Amino acid sequence: MSYEVDLVVVWRKLITELPLKSMEFVVSVMRSIWLRRNGWIFERKFTSPESVLQQARANLNEFQQAQQNGIERIKPTAVERRMVRWEAPKEGFVKVNWDAAFKANQRKMGAGVVVRDEEGNVQVSLCLPKDCIQSTVIAEATALWRALCLCAKLNIQKVVLEGDSLEVIKAVNDREECLEWHGQIIEDIKGIICTHPN
Known part of the structure; x- marks a missing residue:
């Protein structure tokens, strides 16, 4: 049995079902996982899963405090988004x-x-x-x-x-x-x- 799911499918489900505060935590965790991966690949530095979660929580707290204190206000801008999909090669290739x-x-x-x-x-x-x-x-x-x-x-x-x-x-x-x-x-x-x- 495979548990592999396309990240885009998971992301769409998350943004439609989770409240904003929960989505902020998801994004923070995803970023921490990505940084953990890069730390391992580029620096051979291992970070425990617990440390990843602690860092995600700390980053989220810092972000939320900045939002409350008005240190960093990001205005929503219109961004053109286009789906990039993998296209199959011709038969036999x-x-x-x-x-x-x-x-x-x-x-x-x-x-x-x-x-x-x-x-x-x-x-x-x-x-x-x-x-x-x-x-x-x-x-x-x-x-x-x-x-x-x-x-x-x-x-x-x-x-x-x-x-x-x-x-x-x-x-x-x-x-x-x-x-x-x-x-x-x-x-x-x-x-x-x-x-x-x-």
Whole structure:
């Protein structure tokens, strides 16, 4: 039995059923969980679940006091929201989604790769922490390079790649040699694509 549920579905249910004060606590807990995850990935710092809840409560108290004292008033603004949905690849293909996060002050990155078939079933995934990274574009290029290495190693054929770094995508599609700081990674990516054209 699987208990996995899409976070968007859970979120919609929460915002329709919970009162505002409860939603504030949910958001605070979610943020603390995310920070715990980042602390583990980037700093190998373990935080107990009890500490996560304590931090969430402390952050929520601080937020609520700021609201009462008028220290920080946030005016609601009109925000255009659009749903971004995963689109399946053509029949017989797999889609490889890749992304990276970069922590500039620590020169660290984390990357994620997910390979799904045409029905959306996860075939393989990986995450990659890495130190001594100089920029966001190097982090994104490293994530794409790792995604391609994974596909080559597992002999995954008929691949559709999807990432959100326009700079990396343009550099990879450019026939000219990339002479930027991240050029070596870009040229390695081009090399993998040339030797594995599918």
